[in-house]
Amino acid sequence: MHDVNGAPFAIALADFHAPASMMWSREALLGYLYGMKAEILEVDGQRVAVAQDSDRLLGPSRFPAGLFRNGDRSELSAIIFTNACALSxxxxxxxxxxxxxxxxxxxxxxxxxxxxxxxxxxxxxxxxxxxx
Structure with missing residues (x-):
């Protein structure tokens, strides 16, 4: 776990920018923050999650991924996110x-x-x- 002692800057997020955006924004946020995704593969007859590194997000912007891997962003201690706080x-x-x-x-x-x-x-x- 990332140590937040002495680095109190945190950002809280909830995704309401588009209808049903909460259905897919969690995975996109994880890719952006950590610069990785899990790909499900079959290894020795078992389905397993294998980490895949990525330095850019998908799409035409090619926005840099891996916010928490970037030493220039060390003042950020946490991102607090939920996709479950909605009217539903x-x-x-x-x-x-x-x-x-x-x-x-x-x-x-x-x-x-x-x-x-x-x-x-x-x-x-x-x-x-x-x-x-």
Whole structure:
């Protein structure tokens, strides 16, 4: 973990710049901050995540990647990011905890982080299944 002692400058981010931008901005931010991405490959019959370094972001801008790898940016101690603080989250909280929500239908889909060592896919959110 990056040591933030003596370097108190942090930036908090939430992505609302375009409809559904929170669906893809997390992966883009990780690539920008660390200058790497995970590529899923099959090695000895097992699906594994293999780190791939990158010094530039994809796309026509070719913007430099690896903000935290750049010694010129050492005054920045942390980026705080969430893609889960949106109106949709507030709408589902009451429903998730059993409050009656008249005249509504709620469907949630996606994946939870799988803490199993070596996991490369998330755990699917299934109707009626408790959250891990």
């Amino acid at each position: 989250k507030f709408n589902r909280v009451a429903r998730t905890w059993g409050a009656p929500v008249p005249d509504s239908r709620y469907v949630r889909y996606g994946k939870f982080y799988d803490r199993t060592e070596g996991a490369v896919d998330g755990v699917p959110i299934l109707p009626g299944r408790p959250f891990p």
